[in-house]
Amino acid sequence: MIRVLSVEDDPDLQRLLALALAGDEFEGHFAFTGPEGFEAAVSLKPDIIVCDLMLPGYGGQELIRRLKGEASTRAIPVVVVTAYYDAATLVEKEIRKLAVIEYVRKPVRCADLVKLLRRISAQ
Amino acid sequence: MAPLQRVNVLMIDDDPEALMLMSLRLNEACGPDLRFALEGALSLKKGLLLVAAEEFDVILLDLHLPDSAGLATVAAARRHSGGTPIVVMTGYEDEAMGLEAIGMGAQDYLIKDRINMTLLSRAIRYAIERATLLRELRELEQLRAEVRERRKTDEFKDRLLGAVSHELRSPLTVAQAAVTNLVDGMAGPLSPVQAELLEMAQRNLDRLGRLVLNALDFSRLDSGRASLEFRRVDAGRVIAEMASDWRRSLTKTLKVEVEVEDKLPTVRADIDHFAQMLSNLLDNAGRHAAGKVRIAARAEGGMVRITVEDDGPGVPLDRSEEIFTPYTQLARGKGAGYKGTGLGLAICREIAELSSGRVWVEENGGPGARFHFELPLWSSSAAPAGK
Numbered sequence: 001m002i003r004v005l006s007v008e009d010d011p012d013l014q015r016l017l018a019l020a021l022a023g024d025e026f027e028g029h030f031a032f033t034g035p036e037g038f039e040a041a042v043s044l045k046p047d048i049i050v051c052d053l054m055l056p057g058y059g060g061q062e063l064i065r066r067l068k069g070e071a072s073t074r075a076i077p078v079v080v081v082t083a084y085y086d087a088a089t090l091v092e093k094e095i096r097k098l099a100v101i102e103y104v105r106k107p108v109r110c111a112d113l114v115k116l117l118r119r120i121s122a123q
Numbered sequence: 124m125a126p127l128q129r130v131n132v133l134m135i136d137d138d139p140e141a142l143m144l145m146s147l148r149l150n151e152a153c154g155p156d157l158r159f160a161l162e163g164a165l166s167l168k169k170g171l172l173l174v175a176a177e178e179f180d181v182i183l184l185d186l187h188l189p190d191s192a193g194l195a196t197v198a199a200a201r202r203h204s205g206g207t208p209i210v211v212m213t214g215y216e217d218e219a220m221g222l223e224a225i226g227m228g229a230q231d232y233l234i235k236d237r238i239n240m241t242l243l244s245r246a247i248r249y250a251i252e253r254a255t256l257l258r259e260l261r262e263l264e265q266l267r268a269e270v271r272e273r274r275k276t277d278e279f280k281d282r283l284l285g286a287v288s289h290e291l292r293s294p295l296t297v298a299q300a301a302v303t304n305l306v307d308g309m310a311g312p313l314s315p316v317q318a319e320l321l322e323m324a325q326r327n328l329d330r331l332g333r334l335v336l337n338a339l340d341f342s343r344l345d346s347g348r349a350s351l352e353f354r355r356v357d358a359g360r361v362i363a364e365m366a367s368d369w370r371r372s373l374t375k376t377l378k379v380e381v382e383v384e385d386k387l388p389t390v391r392a393d394i395d396h397f398a399q400m401l402s403n404l405l406d407n408a409g410r411h412a413a414g415k416v417r418i419a420a421r422a423e424g425g426m427v428r429i430t431v432e433d434d435g436p437g438v439p440l441d442r443s444e445e446i447f448t449p450y451t452q453l454a455r456g457k458g459a460g461y462k463g464t465g466l467g468l469a470i471c472r473e474i475a476e477l478s479s480g481r482v483w484v485e486e487n488g489g490p491g492a493r494f495h496f497e498l499p500l501w502s503s504s505a506a507p508a509g510k
Contacts, residue, residue: 012297107300
């Protein structure tokens with residue numbers, strides 16, 4: 001069972017991801033703000049975190065920075081989901097330094113995301 | 124000062140003799156280029172009524188009137204006179220009050236017993252000149268305030284456009300995600316008609332996204348208020364991703380060739396706008412192509428050149444520049460799908476110029492259109508010398 005924490009403020013997108021993660025292979029957990037995401041990560045210790053960049057409270061970048069600053073969450077791989085092409089730039093310039101391993105563009109194609117999650121989990 | 128044809132003088136004074144005397148003096152003061160017309164009022168109230176009804180060039184104001192006395196008279200006259208200059212007339216014994224009146228906005232003061240023709244004429248002329256200058260200064264100040272206000276409005280508009288753009292894109296992205304995943308078969312296999320209808324929705328959501336982005340962006344690019352963020356961009360990767368998205372959205376069967384040179388160097392670009400430029404060119408190619416589109420990228424002369432080529436009717440020789448101006452559209456071939464906004468290429472041109480690159484169409488007169496755009500290499504534009 002791969003435990004996935006998704007941090008995303010749009011309930012529809014969370015629902016979509018829940019559908020994608022339904023079944024025996026994944027266990028989905030959901031948080032809607034940056035601070036909620038951080039707390040959930042610390043208490044759940046998921047295998048993978050999927051997060052948006054624009055979040056209430058504080059954004060994905062800050063969330064990742066905090067996760068990497070915390071011993072218990074430092075090693076958890078993070079997948080960044082962002083709108084349009086700002087993803088590529090941000091990942092390359094700033095987030096890559098924070099050891100984010102992948103990014104996914106919106107609109108998220110669930111089949112691709114599931115494949116990506118399997119690949120990361122296998123590593 | 125330009126020659127005055129006629130100076131309308133209002134004198135507010137409760138002494139009819141003084142009015143008469145002033146009339147005589149003003150007549151004497153008239154010259155070939157100057158004529159005074161005097162109207163009198165025996166009380167402040169009557170004077171202010173006249174001021175409200177007629178245009179005067181100058182007001183001569185006695186401070187001791189039946190219905191007002193002293194500096195209060197100046198204050199009241201100032202309140203009701205608009206910008207009309209006021210010359211205060213005081214007695215010899217209260218010259219100090221004349222000075223105070225100037226402090227309150229009167230243009231000048233005259234001492235009643237010492238008024239002579241020259242003094243009077245000069246006082247009136249100067250008063251008018253100073254009032255004109257003051258008015259011009261005020262107009263200038265008002266203009267500056269308007270400019271400041273305008274700038275604030277522009278900033279507000281930018282913030283609003285940014286917010287609207289984000290607010291429009293967010294729900295669009297959700298709808299795109301839902302439809303895209305249905306098309307991908309996430310909820311099980313689709314019947315051919317289901318697939319067709321969902322693809323229709325998907326295509327039009329993509330189109331809506333592009334239209335919104337173009338319309339919002341054009342207004343910002345055109346006014347020079349868009350801020351581009353230049354970074355190091357892997358053009359090959361953007362092309363591969365954009366081309367694959369675009370192929371999925373095509374409504375007709377096209378042969379698509381993508382030729383990206385091996386080890387294509389990175390470029391200096393604003394990635395959002397680079398993607399938008401490419402998306403606009405691909406959108407055009409897709410609409411006009413008969414059966415084939417070719418996308419190529421290679422390094423050339425310190426730039427990366429990206430080419431989008433279709434086998435449609437092409438661009439007439441005399442219109443190869445015109446198509447880059449806003450709201451220009453070429454006549455479409457028969458049944459060639461939807462119209463664009465007429466902004467796509469204009470935006471490409473704006474983006475290319477802001478990026479120190481260029482975009483153009485090869486002048487071949489058709490058939491077949493070959494668009495190129497070039498972006499500067501990252502290494503030649505930003506990195507320190509030698510690296």
